[in-house]
Amino acid sequence: MADFTRRQLLAAGSAAAALGLVGARPAFSQASVDFAGKTVEWWMPFSEGGGSDVWARFFAPYLSKYLPGNPNVVVRNVPGGGSITGSNEFVARARPDGLAILGTSGSTQFPFLLGDPRVRYDYAKLIPVLVSPTGGVCYLPAKFEVKSPADLGKIKDQELVYGSQGATSLDLVPMLAFRLLGLNVRHVFGMQGRGDGRLAFERGEATIDYQTSSAYLTNVTPLVEADTAVPMFSWGVLDAEGNVARDPTFPDLPHFVEAYEMMHGQKPSGVEYDAYLAFFGSGFAAQKPCMLPEGTPDDIVATYRKAFADAVADPELQKAKADVLGDYEQAVGDDIEKLYAVATSIKPEAREWVRNFLTTEYQVKL
Amino acid sequence: MIDVFVTSLHNLLTLHHLGYMMIGVAVGLIVGILPALGGIAGMSLLLPFVYGMEPTAAIAMMVGLLAVIPTSDTFSCILMGIPGSSASQATVLDGFPLARKGEAARALSASFSASMIGGLFGALCLTGIVIVARPLILSFTSAELFMLAIFGLSMVGVLSGSSLAKGIAACTLGLAFGAIGTAPANGGERMTFGSLYLMSGLEITIIGLGIFALPEVLDLLRGNSSISSTGKLGRGWLDGVRDTWREKWLTLRCSTIGACVGLMPGLGGSVSDWISYGHTVQTAKDKSQFGKGDIRGVIGPEAANNSCAGGNLIPTLLFGIPGSGSMAIFLAAMILIGLQPGPGMADPNRDLNLTYTVVWTLALANVVGTAACIALSPSIARLTTIRFVLFAPFMILIIVFGAFQSTRSFEDIVALLVVALTGIFLKRFGWPRPAFLIGFVLAGQVETYFYQAVQFYGYGFPLRPIAIVIALVTIASLWFTSRSRMRQKEAVPGGITTDIEFEREEDETAAARNLWPQVVFTAIAVAFFVFTIVEGAENSFLDAVFPIAVGMVGLLTAATVLFWQVRGATGRGTAGNMNFDLDDGTTSGSLWRFVGWLVGFVAAIGLVGFTLALIGFFVAFLKVVARSSWLQTLVLTAAAVGLVLLLTSILHMNLPGGLLQNQFYDQLVWPLR
Structure with a gap:
């Protein structure tokens, strides 16, 4: 009874978002799976208004549209503990009935990859149904007169300053990248977001920075046009084989691996590069996975994979995706496993190396 | 430029736009009046509807909500002593005592009129400043922001009541509470006892509810009357408006403070609230009524928090850096409807008209919201005449539910309980709670900006021109404060009861005969500071500096207080103004x-x-x-x-x-x- 009342309230509360989309479209059904009249909870271990929250809220109405029975899809925020809390709760609580899904981000994957003892979720056991990539561009002030990564050697002895959100945050990726390139970068921590880092760059406090694609396009492009900033490289994306490829948003810009080659004349390799690749995959190329709980029956998994594939193909979504998803190809259907594996696994020796690096260089206690 | 104005006005004054704005205003009123829900909850309520809406309609709706919340959340501040949001904690200090005196009506109308002026003034400033805001914001670096945080801390002198030592000790206690969680520099976890919950620190909401609201509720329960001690609503709506008119310069000064602080990314609503309250007290000639129901203590912060909400829009729109939690959701909603904030928002050839539409919607919604609040007040104010024992469980529910909004876990409620116990003792033993709040609010800023300023500019950072100006203002403010403290001390023979008494109601004397309870509390504080130092020292150097420094100052001042109290307790002398215990010899039953x-x-x-x-x-x-x-x-x-x-x-x-x-x-x- 109580459940019924709630459902009605939920419907009243959030149907409006989906209303226009659900409409009279006949619901196709995948064998026996039908969510008619049900509510799907999309668990979000971050608070309202963050990047991942926006991502889930963007997808929610389309997911509702393509799941058989057009269930209500609501985003339930369970913030705290740097997103570990909510994810732990999900694996402890969610039943494998297709009515609870989890969306996480790089900042949830990183503590898992680093072996944080408080993590109780295991990505290997969760079942991915969507993986969304993201990207970013690294840039320098024009005053260094570095035109392309080939000139990066000119400033390798000069101390650069980067405004960072913390050594174990998503900014671990640029930290590993700069180190791999051989740049001498001092990381100033305590930034509240990439926006703060950009502000520090604009003030001249920071002398190297990166922004995610949409923030780069709106906020850094004017600086490039005014000749105060020069783009160096994008982080790149991962293709279906797991190779680093150019970012479709910035096809003219070399990606990180190309930049390394332009600077050093050879491809990067070794344990440091393995570590970088793992965190790059997890933080960018496969940043946001959406997953079903362990033990979910195959027909529900198939239903979800198809629903997300259909959602991504929806022309309306394609039209509206601009700032939320960028030009990145959303991994859906059967391609998903490979990308997901890249985002959620790390070689043991690479993990050891990073842990050791963070402890000795940045006094991080792991 | 003119055509930009015309386009924006045209956007603003369509029925469509106004209609959506009214929806936002209505939701904002409801959410604001229900004390546990602030702007963040209101914005998350609207978020699901925003998606797929036409951009200007969505913006009108959200800005309508953002504009009225700092006005409507005043109801719970004044009528119940529950801070409606983290940006309106200071209003409780004088607003609630006014309601208890039976002057709720006057306090509400003074606060609403001040809010409206603040909101309008904020919008006016923003209209002028948008074009030059970018270079202005960029000129305030971590060095200047650190100096501003220090200026905020210097307000402790004003907010300390009779004992400066207790004031500083309370402030450092706040700073130490603020140090709990992940450190900004090396990410070390301080005083978390290995818990995930404490990793992100204590939330300001929980601190406000625990330090101010709960001790007040429990105290009222002993009295077993209604909130309004006379059982009446008291005199007049017009009086309140007249009060604001009489204090028009104060209103404008505090609006300016609010707009400026709001403009700076990284300071936020609670900072502007406390700085403006400090400013109000500092510039008042007769300080004797602050904390007991001085109408100016309501007008100042209320003017500031509305103009701050406007100021906050600028970093959000121009840099995509949200100034507060509700701005973060506003930003998210903008991205969802396909608007990416950035420099284009200040460019007359691009989206400047949109920015002006936002700013003026804010102003208009302010006026509408104020009118609605005034219309609603008489009926809502009746709450203060209800028998309190019937009302109290609702207030406890609201407070607990509000605390639970922070991370939505049981730990929120446990944290609230612990903070409330601290609050009860701070209140009982005369440790100024405003000083504690100032410390807590600024802890993160002081530490982060100090570290960043040293990293970016070296130890010479205070010599940057704007930093020097802020330093001079701080020194002037301190001098001003100390002079007025001295003067008041001379006025009262013995120099014991002077200045403002935040923790005292009426004129009862709070000097206790049995000093041992306060001795025990002070000893616990001393022990806590020792713990702060010892625990802090286990971290890497950068993470240890702040807790050790704070712990040292706290230890020193708390030990001074302890020395005098032990002297008094053992009969070897008088404890002077260190002796303060509201519960000694109380007749109204046990708390x-x-x-x-x-x-x-x-x-x-x-x-x-x-x-x-x-x-x-x-x-x-x-x-x-x-x-x-x-x-x-x-x-x-x-x-x-x-x-x-x-x-x-x-x-x-x-x-x-x-x-x-x-x-x-x-x-x-x-x-x-």
Whole structure:
């Protein structure tokens, strides 16, 4: 009874978002799976208004549209503990009935990859149904007169300053990248977001920075046009084989691996590069996975994979995706496993190396 | 430029736009009046509807909401002593005593008129400043922001009441509480005891509710009357408006403070609130009534928090850096509807007209919101005449539910209980709670900006021109404060009871005969500071500097207080103005009985989850304490449960569970799980 009342309230509360989309479209059904009249909870271990929250809220109405029975899809925020809390709760609580899904981000994957003892979720056991990539561009002030990564050697002895959100945050990726390139970068921590880092760059406090694609396009492009900033490289994306490829948003810009080659004349390799690749995959190329709980029956998994594939193909979504998803190809259907594996696994020796690096260089206690 | 104005005005004054703005205003009013829900909850309520809406309509709706919340949340500040949001904590200090004196009507209308002026003034400033805001914001680096934070801390002198030592000790206690969690520099975890919950630190909401609201509720329960001690609403609406008019310069000065602080990314609403309250006290000739119901103490912060909400829009729109939690959701909504904030928002050839539409919607919504608040006040203000024992369980529910909004876990409620116990003792022993709040609010800024300024500019950072100006203002402000402290000291022979007494009602003397209870509390504070130092020292150098420095200052001042109190307690001399205990010789019954009720409620949540505990608590409290009839008990309980369930279902929340839920989660259905 109580459940019924709630459902009605939920419907009243959030149907409006989906209303226009659900409409009279006949619901196709995948064998026996039908969510008619049900509510799907999309668990979000971050608070309202963050990047991942926006991502889930963007997808929610389309997911509702393509799941058989057009269930209500609501985003339930369970913030705290740097997103570990909510994810732990999900694996402890969610039943494998297709009515609870989890969306996480790089900042949830990183503590898992680093072996944080408080993590109780295991990505290997969760079942991915969507993986969304993201990207970013690294840039320098024009005053260094570095035109392309080939000139990066000119400033390798000069101390650069980067405004960072913390050594174990998503900014671990640029930290590993700069180190791999051989740049001498001092990381100033305590930034509240990439926006703060950009502000520090604009003030001249920071002398190297990166922004995610949409923030780069709106906020850094004017600086490039005014000749105060020069783009160096994008982080790149991962293709279906797991190779680093150019970012479709910035096809003219070399990606990180190309930049390394332009600077050093050879491809990067070794344990440091393995570590970088793992965190790059997890933080960018496969940043946001959406997953079903362990033990979910195959027909529900198939239903979800198809629903997300259909959602991504929806022309309306394609039209509206601009700032939320960028030009990145959303991994859906059967391609998903490979990308997901890249985002959620790390070689043991690479993990050891990073842990050791963070402890000795940045006094991080792991 | 003119055509930009015309386009924006044209956008603004369409029926379509105004209609959506009114929806936002209406939601904002409701959310603001319900004390536990602030701007963040309001914005998350609107978020699902925003998607797919036409951009200007969505913006009108959200800005309408953002504009009225700092006005409508004043109801709970003044009528119940519950801070409606983190940006309106200072309003409680004088607003609630005014309501208790039976002057709720006057306090409300003064606050609404000040809010409106603040909002309009803020919008006016923003209209002029948008074009030059970019270079202005860029010229305030970490060095300047650090100096501003220090300026904020210097307000402790004004907010300390009779004993400066206790003021500084309370402030450092706040700073130490603020140091809990992940450190900004090396990410070390300080004073977290390995818990994930404390990793992100204590939330300002919980601190405000625990330090101000709960001690007040418990104290009122002893009195067993209504909130308004006269049982009446008291005189006039017009008086309040007249008060604001008389204090028009104060209103404008505080609006300026609010707009400036709002403009700076990284300072936020609570900083502007406390700085403007400090400024109000500092510039008042007669300080004797502050903390006991001085109307100026309401006008100042209320003017500031509305103009701050406007100022906040600038970093959000121009840099994509949200100045507050609700701005973060506003930003998210903009991205969802396809608007990416950035420099284009200040460019006359691009989106400047949109920015102006936003700013003026804010101004217009302010006026509409104020009118609505004034119209609603007479009926809402009646709450203060209800027998308090009937009202108290609702207030406790609201406070607990509000605290639970922080991370939506049971730990929020436990944290609230711990903070409330601290608050009860701070209040009882005359440690100024405003000083504690200032410390807590600024802890993060002081540490982060100091570290960043040293990293970016070296130890010479205070020599940057704007930093020097702020330093001079701080010195002038300190000099001004110390002069007025001295002068008042001379005026009273013996120099014991002077300045403002934040923790004292009426003119009762709070000097205790038995000093041992305060000695014990001060000793605990000393021990806590020692712990702060010892625990802090285990971190890497960069993470250890702040807790050690704070702990040292706290240890020194708390030890001074302890020295005098022990002297008094052992009869070797007088403890002078260190002796303060509101409970010594009190006749109004024990506070601990009600603390017991609170602990019982929290423990019950821990056992059987929120819903069942709530029912049990309401029924038991109303039957035992309020001695209600069964009918009344059941009606009130049903109302409370209904309200909570409605809110949680709209917000898609699960209520905190207890052991029962942990064991039988799968068998239970909402709302039990």
